[in-house]
Amino acid sequence: MVQRPFKKVVIVGAGPSGLLLALLLGKHGIPVHILEASDHLDQQPRAAHYGTPAIPEFVRAGIVDEMRARGLILTTMCWRNPDDHAYMAGFNSTCLSDIDGQDLRTHCFVMQDLDQLMLDEATQKHGATISWEHKVVGLGQDADKAWVDVETPAGSTRVEADYIVGCDGANSQIRRSLFGDEFPGFTWDAQIIATNTYYDFDKFGWHDANFIVHPENFYMAARITKDNLFRITYGETPGLTREEYLERQPGKFEAMLPGHPKAGEYTVVNFSPYKMHQRCAPRFRVGRALLAADAAHLCNPWGGLGITGGFVDVGGLFDCLAGIWDGRVKDPDALLDLYSEKRIEKWRGIIDPISQENFRRVSDSDPATRFARDDFMQLLHRGEQDEALLKDTLLGFMDVRYDFTQHFDDAPPKAEANGA
Numbered sequence: 001m002v003q004r005p006f007k008k009v010v011i012v013g014a015g016p017s018g019l020l021l022a023l024l025l026g027k028h029g030i031p032v033h034i035l036e037a038s039d040h041l042d043q044q045p046r047a048a049h050y051g052t053p054a055i056p057e058f059v060r061a062g063i064v065d066e067m068r069a070r071g072l073i074l075t076t077m078c079w080r081n082p083d084d085h086a087y088m089a090g091f092n093s094t095c096l097s098d099i100d101g102q103d104l105r106t107h108c109f110v111m112q113d114l115d116q117l118m119l120d121e122a123t124q125k126h127g128a129t130i131s132w133e134h135k136v137v138g139l140g141q142d143a144d145k146a147w148v149d150v151e152t153p154a155g156s157t158r159v160e161a162d163y164i165v166g167c168d169g170a171n172s173q174i175r176r177s178l179f180g181d182e183f184p185g186f187t188w189d190a191q192i193i194a195t196n197t198y199y200d201f202d203k204f205g206w207h208d209a210n211f212i213v214h215p216e217n218f219y220m221a222a223r224i225t226k227d228n229l230f231r232i233t234y235g236e237t238p239g240l241t242r243e244e245y246l247e248r249q250p251g252k253f254e255a256m257l258p259g260h261p262k263a264g265e266y267t268v269v270n271f272s273p274y275k276m277h278q279r280c281a282p283r284f285r286v287g288r289a290l291l292a293a294d295a296a297h298l299c300n301p302w303g304g305l306g307i308t309g310g311f312v313d314v315g316g317l318f319d320c321l322a323g324i325w326d327g328r329v330k331d332p333d334a335l336l337d338l339y340s341e342k343r344i345e346k347w348r349g350i351i352d353p354i355s356q357e358n359f360r361r362v363s364d365s366d367p368a369t370r371f372a373r374d375d376f377m378q379l380l381h382r383g384e385q386d387e388a389l390l391k392d393t394l395l396g397f398m399d400v401r402y403d404f405t406q407h408f409d410d411a412p413p414k415a416e417a418n419g420a
Helices: 016-027 052-061 064-070 111-125 173-179 242-256 305-325 332-362 367-373 375-383 387-400
Strands: 009-012 032-035 072-074 076-080 087-092 106-108 129-131 135-141 146-152 155-161 163-166 185-187 191-198 209-212 219-223 229-236 267-274 277-280 289-291
Touching: 009 016, 009 146, 009 155, 016 032, 016 052, 016 111, 016 305, 032 155, 052 064, 052 106, 052 305, 052 387, 064 106, 064 111, 072 219, 087 367, 087 375, 111 129, 135 173, 146 163, 163 173, 173 289, 191 242, 209 332, 229 242, 242 267, 277 332, 289 332, 305 332, 305 387, 332 375, 332 387, 367 375, 375 387
Parallel strands: 009 032, 009 163, 032 129, 076 209, 163 289
Antiparallel strands: 072 106, 076 087, 135 146, 146 155, 185 277, 191 229, 191 267, 209 219, 219 229
């Protein structure tokens, strides 16, 4: 029997990042146990659009065909003026439909359904286990193992593993156990309302994803199902109650949406106010404890870099743990430190600045002059007449990835540290 360098990984949090990591590890034969504080998967409206850098992770998780069959692929995206909704800038990503045999356009699959798919695959096909109503309240480790203290309906218990991975979201207990309240960054002075809404944008000739530029009534309308369910995320006045936001919603939609619909001409099926943050933990690895996705870093949702970056984190961490498991890494500590270093580097150099600019673009104080001041919009305009330029521009977002396998001891020499 092969002697493995470690025996078990515990993942805290049955959200999208934790479930993807569990699926990847399980497929590789690594024993994994998920701990989830709730008694069910989260059903709140959340990100449903997964950008180009995340697609390779769905491919190797073995779920991309199911996602495409049950979800959809977004091809067109644009920014619009607030008054007449005229086109400002945008793109058609058909040029990404066949990149070395893979479709790397933005994929869309409702998060609740994606979570359930990954959970079923991990637990029913690949040996992962999950414990519901297991709330982690503490973290510890020594030279030989790590553990979490857990509250359950049956009482307190302790769960041990070789590695504990915090995928437990923005309020991560694993991160708090490591760093207390230290989560450097800032919270935007803005209020966002996320809704899932049935409305026929097609009759107005709108794209798959549309960003309406305005200092107050900015919003996104992006298709999330084939039957005209759209994610409509919009800005609101900070400091009101949920009930007040609900009361204001019909007036906001009538003022903002094409056709100025009255209540009853659309159907809101989910409604969730939330705040936006730009934050990054000091480190993503402390000994046997690791962080990924929202537990490690946050960014605003404009452009989908939060969920996409989280999935890319998970793919990189999987590569590191799989390489250690397979005996291809002589110094696991150095590789896991590199995971922390490189993922922080990608957040600081790409995810944070681009997501900040994405929000500033959609909430610009002078929409009429935004195009003239926006190099990215002008680049997309040139790309409408130059497919090679557009393809290079869109594939540039793959820079958020990092190939950790090049640091395995049996890896061939490689010129670039930026791979699939």
